[in-house]
Amino acid sequence: MAGEGDVKLLGAAVSPFAVLARMALEMKGVRYEYVDEDMGNKSELLLRSNPVHKKVPVLIHHGRPVCESLAIVEFVDEVWDAAGPSILPTVPYQRATARFWAAYTDGKLFPAYFGIQRAATETERAEKVREMVEVISQLEAALANGKKPFFAGDRVGYLDIVVGCHLFWLEAFSGMFGVALVDASKTPLFAAWAERFGEDEVASKGVVPGADKVVEYFKKKRQDNPAAGTAAK
Amino acid sequence: MAGEGDVKLLGAAVSPFAVLARMALEMKGVRYEYVDEDMGNKSELLLRSNPVHKKVPVLIHHGRPVCESLAIVEFVDEVWDAAGPSILPTVPYQRATARFWAAYTDGKLFPAYFGIQRAATETERAEKVREMVEVISQLEAALANGKKPFFAGDRVGYLDIVVGCHLFWLEAFSGMFGVALVDASKTPLFAAWAERFGEDEVASKGVVPGADKVVEYFKKKRQDNPAAGTAAK
Known part of the structure; x- marks a missing residue:
């Protein structure tokens, strides 16, 4: 180790x-x-x-x-460059592409889904869901371009973890707000990728909390401060 | 070359x-x-x-x-790693620090000063100026920690260009809105750094437009679409 x-x-x-x-x-x-x-x-x-x-x-x-x-x-x-396969791709062009998508995900994904639970009205919530769907469609296109099981190849790498670390929130929100954010009928490549990623023994298993932890977190938040309660179901 | x-x-x-x-x-x-x-x-x-x-x-x-x-x-x-000194620091810890500040600048500096010209009211504008001052104070502290002429040493590097590419906007806005965004009396290290950066023959001279280009840009924008005019002086 x-x-x-x-x-x-x-x-x-x-x-x-x-x-x-x-x-x-x-x-x-x-x-x-x-x-x-x-x-x-x-x-x-x-x-x-x-x-x-x-x-x-x-x-x-x-x-x-x-x-x-x-x-x-x-x-x-x-x-720890010698301690395991490189997390980022090793070819500069692929590194640049991975960094582009990482910046995109970082800038768009969390604000969109966090906005779903902060939305004050149904219209606002629908807008944030629309933003989420747009982000996932873009990632679907990136997977379609790559034609590989993971974003930059046959194993989990940089962009996989940058996107994959959000999956337990998406799962929690699908239940809490009744919207299927990862939908195999609409973004089949992304849905299949999410399933593969969730099965990864190294990156995913062991460090990813269950979606129930997010549900609990918001329950506790509402108990601590009922006035600021989210409109979660 | x-x-x-x-x-x-x-x-x-x-x-x-x-x-x-x-x-x-x-x-x-x-x-x-x-x-x-x-x-x-x-x-x-x-x-x-x-x-x-x-x-x-x-x-x-x-x-x-x-x-x-x-x-x-x-x-x-x-x-082009062999074509000149490394732009990013070569030591991982210093690279990480530079990337941290680059992400900070990217996320905060442009939205703050762009917000100054988009502000609909004087209160909103004052808030955006306050945000700008906060960003520059943080960068002042980073320069104070580093104790070097540039952010990561004795020559222009990654964070210098990430921050320095915005200086012509700050200069333009100081004139357009009558607020001194780079103020030697409040952030002396940042002001001295900005001066040194502006004199750099390689990174700065030749590719940095004059502040007048920004002023012209907004004048043209107002002419093309007077209704959306900025409140620039």
């Missing part, structure tokens, strides 16, 4: 971005201590390590913090 | 992100054809090359498009 050094990850149970950082560490077989932060009562270590955003995930390597999930994945891939 | 291959950059005169891509190409001494797009009447080549966003910049290398300015900079650094 790689990474006998001093590696700590500050995460939070339902944070897809913390799950992404864990997926990268798992893919490289890095031994690390996982610290689950209470985001309602952040630790001094988190506040000191990520003073700009005060958010998880933060990877602490030999006492020095790395913040931003995409930067963490690249860092893990570079520091 | 590096890059005898087939390299084309689709840009637009006042796009800071196109300027960023050009800075990377200049730093590596890559020979490229620059194509100035009319964003009101986009070329078939642009629409075909960036079907997802339909935006500049797009770098076309041997007929294959690379989109998203940060992905373009990394691509240029990787493809």
